[in-house]
Amino acid sequence: MNAYDSLRMQDLMAPHGYEPTETVEEADLAILNTCHIREKASEKMYSEIGKIKKLREKHCSPDHKLTLAVAGCVGQAEGDEIFQRAPYVNIVVGPQSYHSLPELVAKINRKEKHLIDLDFVEEEKFDKLPVNTNDQGVSAIISVQEGCDKFCAFCVVPYTRGAEFSRPFEKIYREVLELASNGAKEITLLGQNVNGYHGLDLNGNTMNLASLIRNLEKIENIERIRYMTSHPIDMDDDLIDIHGSSSKLMPFIHLPVQSGSNKILKAMNRKHTREEYLEIIKKLRASRPDIAISSDFIVGFPGETDEDFADTVDLVKQVEFSQCFSFKYSPRPGTPAAVKIQVPEEVKVERLKILQDEIQKHQLEFNKSCVGKTLPVLFYRDGKFSNQIIGRTPYMQSLHIDNVGEDYFGKIVDVKITKAQLSSLSGDV
Numbered sequence: 001m002n003a004y005d006s007l008r009m010q011d012l013m014a015p016h017g018y019e020p021t022e023t024v025e026e027a028d029l030a031i032l033n034t035c036h037i038r039e040k041a042s043e044k045m046y047s048e049i050g051k052i053k054k055l056r057e058k059h060c061s062p063d064h065k066l067t068l069a070v071a072g073c074v075g076q077a078e079g080d081e082i083f084q085r086a087p088y089v090n091i092v093v094g095p096q097s098y099h100s101l102p103e104l105v106a107k108i109n110r111k112e113k114h115l116i117d118l119d120f121v122e123e124e125k126f127d128k129l130p131v132n133t134n135d136q137g138v139s140a141i142i143s144v145q146e147g148c149d150k151f152c153a154f155c156v157v158p159y160t161r162g163a164e165f166s167r168p169f170e171k172i173y174r175e176v177l178e179l180a181s182n183g184a185k186e187i188t189l190l191g192q193n194v195n196g197y198h199g200l201d202l203n204g205n206t207m208n209l210a211s212l213i214r215n216l217e218k219i220e221n222i223e224r225i226r227y228m229t230s231h232p233i234d235m236d237d238d239l240i241d242i243h244g245s246s247s248k249l250m251p252f253i254h255l256p257v258q259s260g261s262n263k264i265l266k267a268m269n270r271k272h273t274r275e276e277y278l279e280i281i282k283k284l285r286a287s288r289p290d291i292a293i294s295s296d297f298i299v300g301f302p303g304e305t306d307e308d309f310a311d312t313v314d315l316v317k318q319v320e321f322s323q324c325f326s327f328k329y330s331p332r333p334g335t336p337a338a339v340k341i342q343v344p345e346e347v348k349v350e351r352l353k354i355l356q357d358e359i360q361k362h363q364l365e366f367n368k369s370c371v372g373k374t375l376p377v378l379f380y381r382d383g384k385f386s387n388q389i390i391g392r393t394p395y396m397q398s399l400h401i402d403n404v405g406e407d408y409f410g411k412i413v414d415v416k417i418t419k420a421q422l423s424s425l426s427g428d429v
Helices: 001-018 041-059 073-077 083-085 099-111 120-126 169-181 209-216 237-245 262-267 276-287 306-319 345-368
Strands: 027-035 066-074 092-093 115-117 141-145 187-191 224-228 250-253 293-299 325-326 374-382 388-392 398-402 410-418 426-428
Touching: 001 027, 001 066, 001 099, 001 141, 027 041, 027 073, 027 345, 027 388, 041 066, 041 073, 041 276, 066 073, 066 099, 073 083, 073 092, 083 398, 099 209, 141 169, 141 345, 169 209, 187 209, 209 237, 237 276, 262 306, 262 426, 276 306, 276 325, 325 345, 345 410, 398 410
Parallel strands: 027 066, 066 092, 092 115, 141 187, 187 224, 250 293, 293 325, 398 426
Antiparallel strands: 374 388, 374 410, 388 398, 410 426
16 A cells, blocks of 8 residues: 555656656655554654755755655654654654645755645545556556445554544546556555445446446456455455456455464454354355465464463464465553553464474465466566566465566466476476
8 A cells, every 4th residue: 555655646746747766865855754553653754854865965055955755654643753853854644644745845945844634535545646647567556445434442543543444436447548548457455454345336326346346347457456454344255256257356365364262362352253254264265276375474462361362373373375464562662552451472483383383384385285287377577586577466475486488477487397496486488
């Protein structure tokens, strides 16, 4: 989502003469687009601001003015405090108010010192964003839903991104058409709770995510569709069924469960049980037997006992996820779980190691199960070696081929899988 927002900020500033540069020394405007999910996000931001300040002082001449802006969720959470801790920051904007950047930058250029916009008006943001002109290449991302109404006890998203909001179908469709005309073959529909999508169709009626996918797959040049991130309580049968009927929806889903313990799920305010999650997995595999399933896990949530953790490991063994993200719980200021009695750090470290070992075992087994198969791979970027190109399988695996004799970049090519590692595959065209 932040990568998408950063692209849109480029779109916003382009009509005002701004274009991207890779070096801060050349920049007239530097924007730090921030996320508040991970631990110590704000401290990392202040550290980066300090580096920019030093570069500016060392390399910028007195007549070269660098405007420094903080955007995103840390900006939303910290607000005016950023100006107090880092007075050389000029602008602070939240994730729902960055459409005001051109106006704020213009005011700074007219000698105003500190400006802030943290409004939560999602419709206004999307109404004021220009047409997406960024050429994202063959694999593009598009925001269809933002915000969250779930209020999980560990999460800051409802406070930094606001309530759930879904973009109208027409605007999404037009943006996907533009992406397709720029060469996109794969699109990923983004949302904090993307499967809670409830945008309006052309007749003013509410449509769900499955209906949105059915309409977008009619766009001829779009050959692959993905979506993330989903919440279990919004996995309706219509969305599950389309995994079995759509030829363009990829056989992969990222469906965070966070814990395998019903007690901890309740404490997290996840609004689903272990049994309900497993039933969704069963339905997904009935609809699309080869579907790959990814998830998120938090270990050491306040109140988690050895038995609760054992339930999480057991769930991993049952589902056999193709890949996962797993983290130690870290308190987010302002969230309900932050004030609970915390699990000791050394216990979190030990549990995370056990869980990750189990996750990686299943991830490697899934990758090895692909050896000998021929999979369609979309090649979208160069590898780290000069004779290497990287692609993505339908199951969201990274794959590389060597000694490229032809130009496969931007194409979907059949590749026979010859080798499987923990985090990637390799093969021959």
